[in-house]
Amino acid sequence: MIKKSAALFAEAQNYIPGGVNSPVRAFKAVGGNPIFIEKAKGSYLYDVDGNKYIELINSWGPMILGHAFPEVEKKVRKTLKNSFSFGAPTAMEVEMAKLITEMVPSVEKVRMVNSGTEATMSAVRLARGYTGRDKIIKFEGCYHGHGDSFLIAAGSGAITMGEPDSPGVTKGTAQDTLLAPYNDLTAVKKLVKANKGKVAALILEPVAGNMGCVLPKDGYLQGLRELCTQEGIVLIFDEVMTGFRLAPGGAQELFGVTPDLTTLGKIIGGGMPVGAYGGKKEIMDFVSPVGPVYQAGTLSGNPIAMAAGFAMLTHIQENPKIYKQLNEIGEEIVHGIQRINTKLSVNYSMNHIGSMYSLFFTDKKVTDLETAKTTNTALFGKYFQAMLKRGIYLAPSQFESLFLSTALKSKHIKSILSAHKKSIIEIM
Numbered sequence: 001m002i003k004k005s006a007a008l009f010a011e012a013q014n015y016i017p018g019g020v021n022s023p024v025r026a027f028k029a030v031g032g033n034p035i036f037i038e039k040a041k042g043s044y045l046y047d048v049d050g051n052k053y054i055e056l057i058n059s060w061g062p063m064i065l066g067h068a069f070p071e072v073e074k075k076v077r078k079t080l081k082n083s084f085s086f087g088a089p090t091a092m093e094v095e096m097a098k099l100i101t102e103m104v105p106s107v108e109k110v111r112m113v114n115s116g117t118e119a120t121m122s123a124v125r126l127a128r129g130y131t132g133r134d135k136i137i138k139f140e141g142c143y144h145g146h147g148d149s150f151l152i153a154a155g156s157g158a159i160t161m162g163e164p165d166s167p168g169v170t171k172g173t174a175q176d177t178l179l180a181p182y183n184d185l186t187a188v189k190k191l192v193k194a195n196k197g198k199v200a201a202l203i204l205e206p207v208a209g210n211m212g213c214v215l216p217k218d219g220y221l222q223g224l225r226e227l228c229t230q231e232g233i234v235l236i237f238d239e240v241m242t243g244f245r246l247a248p249g250g251a252q253e254l255f256g257v258t259p260d261l262t263t264l265g266k267i268i269g270g271g272m273p274v275g276a277y278g279g280k281k282e283i284m285d286f287v288s289p290v291g292p293v294y295q296a297g298t299l300s301g302n303p304i305a306m307a308a309g310f311a312m313l314t315h316i317q318e319n320p321k322i323y324k325q326l327n328e329i330g331e332e333i334v335h336g337i338q339r340i341n342t343k344l345s346v347n348y349s350m351n352h353i354g355s356m357y358s359l360f361f362t363d364k365k366v367t368d369l370e371t372a373k374t375t376n377t378a379l380f381g382k383y384f385q386a387m388l389k390r391g392i393y394l395a396p397s398q399f400e401s402l403f404l405s406t407a408l409k410s411k412h413i414k415s416i417l418s419a420h421k422k423s424i425i426e427i428m
Ligand SMILES: *Cc1c(COP(=O)(O)O)cnc(C)c1O
Pocket: 114, 115, 116, 117, 118, 120, 143, 144, 145, 146, 205, 209, 210, 238, 239, 240, 241, 265, 266, 275
């Protein structure tokens, strides 16, 4: 029964464009109406009709320890008593910045913002100010939030909605964004050569999660690092998704490649709206008020948001074994799905790393946007609905990664695999 959700969605559409505050939530790509959520705890989501779902998105990444994690909740409750915002510095911001620089060593200085989008927009402005160059290179299928410069072959909601390029982005802005295919070092080298001395920054997801989960090929990130060093280009790893998810120090720790700037979001706020950008001191000191590049925020470093993020990151730093645990959870689910798919002769392709995975309905190996698009999205829509009916909450789009949490126990994994098997039988 989803009566209350359906009624709320009907009402919402009168007052909110499409009834939602972020497009992919609308379920347009998978059919049906979105589920309105009332509460969540651990690995369960509860909707307004009283249905219970096992969580495989976890708020698109942040809830890596499961919902309402006690240490985070406690810290937020304690902080709430002192009012919610001052617009003046607090001790917690210093502790937070120190903690981030410890966990992500390439980040020598960091500036807090309120979302991943703000982080990437600010990082690119900084790279332009620092290098005195205008152009940036982004990769097809990578999503960096909804800043104008990035809405060109952006992944995630943009491909899901079939709107890779958004009206409202001026030609002038679009001209300064150069596009390269993901995982193709030769193509990006050519692009840099053709624009010699003009490229300020190269920005990418070191593991892509917004065209579905796509891993970098061996040597790809190293190759980009060398290219940027040679050409004086600022290398930006957008770790809004992978930061604190793949390792305490993000994908850069896992792959051993050091970017010049890093953007963070999602987990860093423990579920509150937080983003951050940071990197080399020399570059970060170009930011106002020490440097000339302007960037500001009334609510940046908000005490409640910092409390949630700080409690989350502290737990992660003190318990690095969670990454082994997340990897085991990921392997159990992924191997289970693979076994079932083989038995049932499903045409599929699976990408997996740690607590991120995507099941594509294609027999092509997915390594970039072009191969990701070979997936059968109509079949994915049916699969999504079949899983939802069985109490499993997936991302409502094929072009997203799933995000696992430490709250997933053996019994949840059993339910996921059993639902998968029944769903596949139903839709094939
Ligand atoms: C989610 C995401 C963003 C945007 O973050 P918002 O907080 O939604 O603005 C940017 N980059 C990547 C890689 C993301 O996954």
